[in-house]
Amino acid sequence: MTALLTAENLSLGYESRVIACGLNFSVGAGDYLCIVGENGSGKTTLMKTLLGLQEPLGGKVVIGAGLKKNQIGYLPQQTVIQKEFPASVREIVLSGCQGRCGLRPFYNRVEKQIAEENMKRMGVFELASRCYRELSGGQQQRVLLARALCATQKLLLLDEPVSGLDPMVADGMYRLISSLNREGITVIMISHDMAAALRYASHVLHLGANLFFGTKEAYLESEPGRLFCRAGKGESR
Amino acid sequence: MMMLDKLEMYIQYPFVRYALIVGVFIALCSSLLGVTLVLKRFSFIGDGLSHVAFGAMAIAAVLNVANQMAVMMPITIVSAVLLLRTGQNAKIKGDAAIAMISVGSLAFGYMLMNIFSGSSNLSGDVCSTLFGSTSILTLSKQDVWLCTVLSIAVVLTFTFFYNKIFAVTFDEDFAKASGTKADGCNLLIAIVIAVIIVLAMNLVGSLLISALIIFPALSAMRLFRSFKSVTVFSAALSVGCALAGILTSILAGTPVGSTIVAVDAAAFGICWIAGTIKGGIHS
Numbered sequence: 001m002t003a004l005l006t007a008e009n010l011s012l013g014y015e016s017r018v019i020a021c022g023l024n025f026s027v028g029a030g031d032y033l034c035i036v037g038e039n040g041s042g043k044t045t046l047m048k049t050l051l052g053l054q055e056p057l058g059g060k061v062v063i064g065a066g067l068k069k070n071q072i073g074y075l076p077q078q079t080v081i082q083k084e085f086p087a088s089v090r091e092i093v094l095s096g097c098q099g100r101c102g103l104r105p106f107y108n109r110v111e112k113q114i115a116e117e118n119m120k121r122m123g124v125f126e127l128a129s130r131c132y133r134e135l136s137g138g139q140q141q142r143v144l145l146a147r148a149l150c151a152t153q154k155l156l157l158l159d160e161p162v163s164g165l166d167p168m169v170a171d172g173m174y175r176l177i178s179s180l181n182r183e184g185i186t187v188i189m190i191s192h193d194m195a196a197a198l199r200y201a202s203h204v205l206h207l208g209a210n211l212f213f214g215t216k217e218a219y220l221e222s223e224p225g226r227l228f229c230r231a232g233k234g235e236s237r
Numbered sequence: 238m239m240m241l242d243k244l245e246m247y248i249q250y251p252f253v254r255y256a257l258i259v260g261v262f263i264a265l266c267s268s269l270l271g272v273t274l275v276l277k278r279f280s281f282i283g284d285g286l287s288h289v290a291f292g293a294m295a296i297a298a299v300l301n302v303a304n305q306m307a308v309m310m311p312i313t314i315v316s317a318v319l320l321l322r323t324g325q326n327a328k329i330k331g332d333a334a335i336a337m338i339s340v341g342s343l344a345f346g347y348m349l350m351n352i353f354s355g356s357s358n359l360s361g362d363v364c365s366t367l368f369g370s371t372s373i374l375t376l377s378k379q380d381v382w383l384c385t386v387l388s389i390a391v392v393l394t395f396t397f398f399y400n401k402i403f404a405v406t407f408d409e410d411f412a413k414a415s416g417t418k419a420d421g422c423n424l425l426i427a428i429v430i431a432v433i434i435v436l437a438m439n440l441v442g443s444l445l446i447s448a449l450i451i452f453p454a455l456s457a458m459r460l461f462r463s464f465k466s467v468t469v470f471s472a473a474l475s476v477g478c479a480l481a482g483i484l485t486s487i488l489a490g491t492p493v494g495s496t497i498v499a500v501d502a503a504a505f506g507i508c509w510i511a512g513t514i515k516g517g518i519h520s
């Protein structure tokens with residue numbers, strides 16, 4: 001199998017503070033990787049490093065030959081978008097197609113179509129001309145998801161995609177991601193929700209004191225997996 | 238009627254027509270990047286650069302070059318690129334660097350003018366560089382052409398990169414992650430800001446440039462909720478205010494730059510009240 005992304009002896013952190021080190025794993029085309037770990041274990045930092053938004057402290061991220069930057073969709077964790085920003089939902093979702101444009105200045109009909117479909121998929125089409133900053137947290141999350149879907153052609157990275165969504169919508173969300181995965185989109189997702197993570201994922205990366213990377217089945221048998229699952233059952237999430 | 242007659246008489250003069258043309262173009266350009274500047278916390282760059290442009294103008298004045306813009310433009314563009322770099326570098330505090338550069342170039346510029354200027358009216362010269370001169374009424378045909386060409390270039394660049402500028406301003410991380418050349422876009426924004434500032438220096442002087450850039454955007458943001466409508470409205474408002482300001486200054490004999498900024502400020506006041514009323518009804 002061809003690897004889309006490979007982490008080689010990767011060390012993460014900010015300036016000189018190391019958060020995690022010695023990460024080795026690879027994500028193949030069609031995989032569904034779930035990244036789990038306690039708060040502050042560096043999941044978000046890892047995702048940003050994989051995306052090239054920040055430099056690794058050591059080691060490297062190798063992007064497979066088959067993957068271009070503009071085929072990647074990304075849902076950031078709680079983006080701090082300035083409260084004052086004037087932008088309509090349509091403008092934001094459409095900006096997910098920006099990577100497809102290359103140097104072309106304006107969106108074409110196909111891209112507008114893609115944006116519309118994804119708004120409908122996420123149930124925000126009725127809000128298309130509303131102002132983003134006036135929406136509720138859950139609605140904003142769905143708008144950003146629709147934007148991420150617009151950019152996704154091969155790989156989708158999600159940082160806690162269901163935070164702020166109510167359980168019904170969250171469930172639909174997971175099913176949608178899973179169906180995208182079955183259509184051939186590679187998924188890397190950070191999640192707190194162990195049950196959902198383990199239902200759909202094919203691989204698990206556990207960050208923290210005892211690192212683990214492997215298939216879901218192997219994870220369930222492993223030490224960190226058993227500990228974490230037990231702890232997870234106790235939580236209300 | 239008196240006013241209109243007077244206006245009609247003034248319009249006959251080419252220098253008044255030139256001033257109006259240049260004013261409209263500069264107002265249009267300066268409003269375009271206002272939203273980006275306000276929201277991307279680039280406003281500090283705008284402010285810093287206007288001071289750099291002052292220093293550059295002092296150098297140009299001392300060197301006694303015929304075309305001051307030829308000196309100011311490259312210096313300001315290079316500074317814009319450098320400021321952008323330091324602003325992104327977490328290790329050097331961006332704000333401190335900019336404060337240093339901007340205050341430094343003010344002092345340096347004033348000193349240069351003091352030591353080398355042969356002009357008998359030094360404080361008048363300094364004052365007009367800081368607050369805009371009546372020089373907008375003494376533009377040559379060549380100045381008008383240069384300004385027009387540069388303005389059109391700015392507007393075209395902005396239109397061409399409009400969607401990219403939106404993407405990068407709204408969420409730089411996402412834009413970068415999904416394949417938009419965000420760094421290139423930031424560089425472009427910085428260069429365009431530098432060009433706008435050098436242009437606007439003619440109209441309102443270096444201390445009032447920020448007002449020209451930021452007031453229309455803030456006014457539009459009070460009233461509109463999408464990026465496109467805010468951009469279009471702030472451009473229209475800026476042009477309207479510049480026209481009103483120039484005409485008022487001609488009729489009433491007030492300084493051009495500060496009159497335009499005063500009109501911009503008044504328009505902001507009106508938009509602020511209108512926004513409050515509109516918001517009150519909505520929610």
Ligand SMILES: Nc1ncnc2c1ncn2[C@@H]1O[C@H](COP(=O)(O)OP(=O)(O)O)[C@@H](O)[C@H]1O
Nearest residue numbers: 013014019037038039040041042043044045046
């Ligand atoms: N911009 C930053 N600068 C310095 N430290 C940071 C920054 N962002 C996060 N951290 C630190 O890095 C650690 C990991 O953060 P993060 O990757 O967000 O964890 P997670 O997503 O797993 O909850 C935390 O201890 C956090 O305090």
Ligand SMILES: [Mg+2]
Nearest residue numbers: 043044045077
């Ligand atoms: Mg996180």
